[in-house]
Amino acid sequence: MSSHEDVLNPKVMPEEPEKATLEGKNKFLGFWFFLGGETVLFASLFGTYLALKGSTMDDNTSQNLFELPLVFIMTMLLLTSSLTSVYAMYHMKNNDFGKMQLWLGITVVLGLAFLGCELYEFYHYIHHYEFTFRSSAFGSAFYTLVGFHGGHVLFGLLWIVTLMVRNAKRGLNLYNAPKFYIASLYWHFIDVVWVFIFTVVYLMGVI
Amino acid sequence: MAENTNSVNNELDYHKKKKKEEMKQQVITFALMIVFTIIAFTMVEADLDKLFVIPILFILAIVQVAFQLYYFMHMSHKGHEMPSLMMYGGAAVAFLTVLTLLVLVWW
Structure with missing residues (x-):
């Protein structure tokens, strides 16, 4: 009879370690359910933003505020971090714990850089343009939408770092493989939302 | 017994190769996403007609999101x-x- 330990620590990872256990399967389904809900949540924020975009009080319109070079850098950072988390999952499936941790680490660094850029951007708007959450309906809608996404980035980073630290000495097994997989799905979803933010908010905002 | 181990190893090699192939595809997907992003930003910088640019921006965004969902998030898998x-x-x-x-x- 194989013991509990053997089941969770096979010598070779099954083809889909994230779905090899019942717990993993449940996590997988439940998380996609959650992502469907998140899509609708972000849609309501996007809708609000589009509806209130023109309601400005002063010269602080989207055309005057947004600077595309910074947005471009932020997009590249987040897009690259998406690829590095794909690499992390590739090594997870090959049962290479060290490399997975390394690529997750790179993902976290890129995510932090993105967050740094966003903080700089908000700081810049507030101090140089006096454009705040309370300036206008446009301001409220902008900070709510983009800030909510930034909150997701922060949460994703804390999630990945927590997993990395908690499992540092455990290594990879079928108990924590689904956890890593789900966290990487969340990270990709953050990038999905950002694609719409840079298109709808920034690119369409400067046209 | 020896034959058995051999076939297991062959299968492992096969899966490893398959994963490697998939990883290559992922990198190509990533390169395409970068290209789409650059096209979107240059089109806005180029000051083209609004009615022409906005639909294309939307198409580029939707394609990029589909890539993200189907390849990076593996929705194309069984x-x-x-x-x-x-x-x-x-x-x-x-x-x-x-x-x-x-x-x-x-x-």
Whole structure:
């Protein structure tokens, strides 16, 4: 009879370690359910933003505020971090714990850089343009939408770092493989939302 | 017994190779996404006609999101019927939500 330990620590990872256990399967389904809900949540924020975009009080319109070079850098950072988390999952499936941790680490660094850029951007708007959450309906809608996404980035980073630290000495097994997989799905979803933010908010905002 | 181990090893090599192939595809996907992003930003910088640029920006965004979902998030793999249902359901409600809010403002 194989013991509990053997089941969770096979010598070779099954083809889909994230779905090899019942717990993993449940996590997988439940998380996609959650992502469907998140899509609708972000849609309501996007809708609000589009509806209130023109309601400005002063010269602080989207055309005057947004600077595309910074947005471009932020997009590249987040897009690259998406690829590095794909690499992390590739090594997870090959049962290479060290490399997975390394690529997750790179993902976290890129995510932090993105967050740094966003903080700089908000700081810049507030101090140089006096454009705040309370300036206008446009301001409220902008900070709510983009800030909510930034909150997701922060949460994703804390999630990945927590997993990395908690499992540092455990290594990879079928108990924590689904956890890593789900966290990487969340990270990709953050990038999905950002694609719409840079298109709808920034690119369409400067046209 | 020895034969058995051999076939297991062969199978392992096969899966390893398959994963490597897939990883190559992922990198190509990533390169395409970068290209789409650069096209989108240059089109806006180039000051083209608004009615021409906006639809293309939307198409580029949707293609990029599809790449992200189907390749990076593996929705193209087997056993993703439920995730597809959730995402398409979510997208449909999302579309209605945005439409409703915009229509409310137009009138």
